[in-house]
Amino acid sequence: MPRRDLLFRMRRLRAVEETIAARYAEGRMRCPVHLSTGQEAVSAAVGLVLRPTDLAVSGHRAHTHYLGKGGSLTRMLAEIYGKATGCSRGKGGSMHLIDETVGFKGSTAIVGGTVPIGTGLALSIKRRGSDQIACVFLGDAVVEEGVFFESVNFAAIHRLPVLYVCENNLYSVYSSLAVRQPAGRVIHEMVAGLGIRTGTADGNDPEAVFASCVEHVRAIRSGGGPSFLEYKTYRWREHCGPNFDNDIGYRTESEYLAWKERDPVATYARRLLHDHELTEDDIEAMDREIAAEVQEAFVFAEASPFPSVETAGDDVYAGGVKPA
């Protein structure tokens, strides 16, 4: 179990998301942001299990999926700042991240929209006879979309090398599971009924996520067809934006505090300290390294030039103007 790595990755993801939250009010990140604070364990662990050559897609809340897969932090922040150096050169913003160099094939804003895309990547991978896999990050609302069923159905028929990673954070914007899915629904059990291998683990425990993911990725890579993994977790901040919104009435402060007690980052740090895996000094050193990287990335993003307005019409079709 790569314990230090898991902790480092979670602390890094937390630092990025919380720095975005802290600086959002400056008004220079002028696009919607969907932060994953509280959900870091899944991105940290799954990203560690996947190989750089594996492919991944995600949805609107994708910062940590992108970073977990190895996506460039500087280019992500530059994208959120709308800069020419952004990973999508200012065309996409926070909801449209891409880093082809590490197999992060794209995140998009429409709920469930990339589930068939990731499934199609797996179809092509299988056709090519490669041992890569495709990973689709999705949330609990995605399993309410038609394309989810259509995609899983096809992946099951063709035994495609695709891993569906569902972060069940209980809410779709302000709508709770109670109004969206029947009482007693267990998402991974429902998906098992579609005929693919499924699993679940504590989404706030990076080791549990890591272990389940390793097992399923091994099965997929050895030709065993698709897997679906459900991880329950909790987003701390509002659906979209930098603030806390436990006061507006769709969920309770006590629910939030109960999940905060189970903070994946702090809990795991305590566990590693308890196990003498590392010391307080080690964690401080980690945080210093992370803070320096994040600080540098924000400086890069802020200092980068905006794209020229004349480029707003570029890249409508493939073969448009390419970067140097």
Added chain:
Amino acid sequence: MKRILTYAEAINEGITIAMQREPGMLCFGLGMDDPKRIFGTTVGLVEEFGRERVFDIPTSEAGMTGIAIGAALDGTPCLMTHQRLDFFILALDQLVNNAAKWQYMFGGQSASVRLVIRLILGRGWGQGPTHSQSLQSWFAHIPGLKVVMPAFPADAKGLVLSGIADGSPVVCLEHRWLHNVQGPVPEGDVRVAIGTAAVVSPGTDVTIVAMSYMTIEAHHAAQFLRAAGISVELIDLRSIRPLDWGTVLGSVRKTGRLLAVDTSHAMCSVASEIVATAACECFAELKSAPMRLTLPDHPSPTSPALAEKFYPRAEDIVAAVGRLLDVRLDGSPLAAARRWPHDVPGDWFKGPF
């Protein structure tokens, strides 16, 4: 001697050549390898290329479109076929939000979406409200898509070949009544550039701009008008997006009269776009108000009695040209010469599909 193929055979040949050229390319759709072979357009494909590359699919229009986009993003070009456009409406999210925008929303940093989607338009024999829609203006509205509507066999083959070679998604609308149309088709990998219209017949008095099956009706009308001493320049758009404005507006400037014939309703139609652009760009050269010939502003009815006047025919085009020229023209001999009922494209068509 020129080689003559049907439109369906030409499409089939285009797909076959593309599949031979691209060893990774996939070809799928509902009924892709069924006994009818999609009106004959997919004959022989599964036999030549195998079930790994040519296959039938679940009834999942949206999911399968996204899957095709994903495969394309991994370097596997895909050709999808839908036997009726109307069912493909279920897949618009994938087409509009993903396929059309993938290049743009990632600032050109993504792989390309090499995807051709063939959509067959139904008409006649009671296809009715949800089996006969002609929605090219929807697709043409979306930046990032390319939209083609070939009328003749050689163009059908050439545009399929260009579509698969293109780095952007291409929607190919194929009118059911064209599948048996015959015409010369060059052998080999002969492509037709997307975004180029064709002058079917040059003329000096009136410009008719048409697409898909309406080009055939307009062709009959143009021949009739020529015999009546009226010189029609018939332009077959072939591509709806990008649209060949140079050819269209050049012709309008020459003749000063424009009739835009569409396979769909007038509101926000391709015909409307052509009339609007001609009015904006060529106002001084126009000798009469430009006209559109489109479908009535209601869905297609099913009963042959109700559908009789729904689709404009060659005689309606003749009459419209008469209004443009302010002369009375009687196209009824064209109708009288038609030896089969109004709801079939010819005596070869026995329904029901």
